Amino acid sequence: MYGICRSIRRRDITTTEGLSENDELHPLQAAFIEHDGFQCGYCTPGQICSAIGMITEFQNGLPSAVTKDISAAAFEFSNEEIKERMSGNLCRCGAYVGICEAVREALDTEVRE
Ligand code: FES
Structure with missing residues (x-):
């Protein structure tokens, strides 16, 4: 499959090209x-x-450095977490506002379904 290859220590590596299926973009893309969520597209x-x-x-369920209650069974994915x-x-290019909005939308539609 284009974008996915066998590599180091027999692990799969998925590139951004490998996220789409049947010529349809991944919801995050x-x-x-x-x-x-981008301007020049370099990043x-x-x-x-x-x-x-x-x-x-x-x-x-892995917490981050800003997770308020890491002992909670579930936690909210706040903008601070993102x-x-x-x-x-x-x-x-400073496209952070669009990047965060895109990630928020993906979280709201993908993760919570
Ligand atoms: S879109 Fe240009 S560096 Fe991020």
């Missing part, structure tokens, strides 16, 4: 377009892959 693959990882962490979990990726 579509949300980035909908919310202008976008990393932003999207980080967001996918962040959503997976959320689904697995910003903290996405903080490792810098965007030179």
Whole structure:
């Protein structure tokens, strides 16, 4: 499959190209377009892959440095949580507002379904 390859230590690596299926964008990719989550696009693959990882962490109940109650069985995904979990990726164009809106939409539609 395009975008997915076998690599280091027999682990699968999924790139942003590998997220779409049957020529349809992944909901997070579509949300980035909908919310202008990019300008030049240089950081976008990393932003999207980080967001996918962040959503997976959320689904697995992993807290972040700003999680208010890490002993709670479930926690809310606040904007503060999104910003903290996405903080490792810098965007030179400053498209952070659109990026956060896209991630919020993906969380609201994907994770909570
Ligand atoms: S969109 Fe240009 S660096 Fe992020």
